[in-house]
Amino acid sequence: MNTIEAYEKDIFNQLEFLDAFYPQKPLSKIQQKNVIFSGTGDSFVSAMLAEVFSNYQVQSFDPLDLLKNKTIAKNKTVYFVSVSGNTISNINAAKIPKKSIAITSKPQSRLAKACDDFIIMSSRTSDVFTAGSISFLESALICISLVAPVSISKNSQIFKKALSDAKKSQLGKRIFVLGSMHTYPIAMYCAAKFYELLGYDVHFQRIEQFSHMELFSIKKGDTVLIFEEKNSHNKQLVKNLKNIGLNVIHPAFESKNKISQLLYYVYLSQLLPLFEAKKRRKKECHFVLSKKFRNASNQMIY
Structure with missing residues (x-):
């Protein structure tokens, strides 16, 4: 099984996983005021989502920030999110807090051993090194x-x-993914999947900030993806961007349930680069083939 096939298999297996997923017991509001979530890469996105869904009662931090300013986490409980449990910045930062808890798939990992406690992830993957x-x-x-x-x-x-919307989406030379609140972290995740699968030039930004910054770097033929339910503000943004010749994709799943919205945008973030890779007849993920870049990355991460 090649890495693109493995990635696709994992995406479709998520539906079965959700049927069996058992959520954690929520921390009390008082507890949340003394809690931090930390992680890197995709796991940092998960940490950011905790912050948003807590109504900003908890905080999310890059582990390097915790290492550079140890007072941030000194008297806190910190959840370190890492699938592999081997990210060195997490392991080092886990020594700082009053209490550290790992969220990982590897109970024997260095992170799990460095923390006071751990929550084990149980989802089954294709067991192939992929996105x-x-x-x-x-x-x-x-x-x-x-x-x-x-x-x-x-x-x-x-x-x-999400499957239907991803299949019919036509992407341009560069891609800008926009979100806000709970969709901004997913915009970051979406960009990461394009990097990993295709090595594309993709940018992520908050919806408001885009009009102040990235908009001035955009070129005709670029694509803007807006991850947010339709409202008067983003409808005006779509109109303005189309008027200057940009390809704008504004997909949405109509639901008041934020978890349902989240699932839709997660699926879309995974499927858009998958179908783009298939269109380009790619068999392997870009990051898997880019051994020199991956080695440079590994030297920093592990």
Whole structure:
């Protein structure tokens, strides 16, 4: 099985995983005021989602920030999110807090051993080294469930709509993914999947900040993806961008349930680069083939 096939298999296995997912018991509001979530890469996205879904009662930090300013975490409980449990910055930062808890798939990992406690992820992957999908979704839902009640809809239309919307999307030379609140971290995740699968030039930004910054670097033929339910503000943004010749994709799943919205945008973030890779007849993920870059990355991460 090649790495693109493995990635696709993991994406589709998420539906079965969700049927069996058991959320954590949410921390009390008082407890949340003394809690930090930390992680790197996809896991940092999960940490950021915890912050948003807690209504900003908990905080999310890059582990290097915790290492550079140890007073941030000194008297806190910190959840370190890491699928592999081997990210060195997490391991080093785990020594700082009053209490550290690992969220990882590896109970024997260095991070799990460095922490006071751990929560073990149980989702099954294809066991092929590929871009993260099902493991990310599990870590995100674990983090969210620690700060808010999680009710997962059994509505299969969420995935079907994401599948349909991804298949019909036409992407340009460069891609800008925009979000706000709970969709901004997913915009970051979406960009990461394009990097990993295709090595594309993709940018992520908050919806408001885009009009102040990245908009001035954009060129005709670029694509802007807006991850947010339709409202008067982003409808005006879509109109303005189309008027200057940009390709704008504004997909949405109509639901008042933020978890359902989250699932839709996670699926879409995974499927858009998958179908782009298939269109380009790619068999292997870009980051897997880019051994020199991956070695440079590994030297910093591990």
